[in-house]
Amino acid sequence: MGHEIRPLIEEFRSHHPDSEVELMESRLSDPFGLLRADEVDAQILWLPVQEPDLTVGPVVLTEGRVLAVPADSCLARLVSVAWEELDGYPVADLGGLAPAYWVEALVPKRTPAGRLIKRGPTARTLQEVLALVADGQIVSPLHQHSTRYFSYPGITYLPIHDAPSTQWALVWSLTNRSGLVHAFAQVARNSTAVRGRARPQRGRRVAGPSAGWGGYASSGSA
Numbered sequence: 001m002g003h004e005i006r007p008l009i010e011e012f013r014s015h016h017p018d019s020e021v022e023l024m025e026s027r028l029s030d031p032f033g034l035l036r037a038d039e040v041d042a043q044i045l046w047l048p049v050q051e052p053d054l055t056v057g058p059v060v061l062t063e064g065r066v067l068a069v070p071a072d073s074c075l076a077r078l079v080s081v082a083w084e085e086l087d088g089y090p091v092a093d094l095g096g097l098a099p100a101y102w103v104e105a106l107v108p109k110r111t112p113a114g115r116l117i118k119r120g121p122t123a124r125t126l127q128e129v130l131a132l133v134a135d136g137q138i139v140s141p142l143h144q145h146s147t148r149y150f151s152y153p154g155i156t157y158l159p160i161h162d163a164p165s166t167q168w169a170l171v172w173s174l175t176n177r178s179g180l181v182h183a184f185a186q187v188a189r190n191s192t193a194v195r196g197r198a199r200p201q202r203g204r205r206v207a208g209p210s211a212g213w214g215g216y217a218s219s220g221s222a
Helices: 006-015 100-106 126-134 179-190
Strands: 043-046 054-063 065-070 091-093 119-122 140-143 155-159 166-173
Touching (some): 006 179, 043 100, 054 179, 065 126, 091 140, 100 140, 126 140, 126 155
Parallel strands (some): 091 119
Antiparallel strands (some): 043 166, 054 166
């Protein structure tokens, strides 16, 4: 997602030339771990985020969704898919650290007709998800920007034509009093630019999600 939020970062740097923003990738299986460990100052996460100790800031990106499927599967012959077509295909199990409501915002528990979408092997990172898809063990809903960053052997991406758009927002700890984090959030609120990539800040850290599932983090100070 670095390219998508780059204009936003560049705008922030123009207002704070002595600051930097460093990107890190977080695990999709533990989306809030970096924030709670104070390893990053902020993070970009898909919504909703309903955690009492976290503050949800401005939306920085809105995009569609795709389904990653094995290239030799029957689904790969289609032009696009509907949610209902996930019936009968397992998806990755992200474990117990990622809240169910957050996971289900991307991977619903049931199809629109009420059929249970089976959880298959456990995956902690996006790369593990992609490896399972390429191996034919699962299919996986992902975000649209994954198609630009992850041209993976053995995987075909199909638009999910009835999926709602995903919104990504800046999120930080309720106890974080960093002026730079709040300044970054204000730039995001005011910006009309297409959101892009971040650069390191010396002293403070801002985090966000990685392509498809996870997150980036940044660190630095003014």
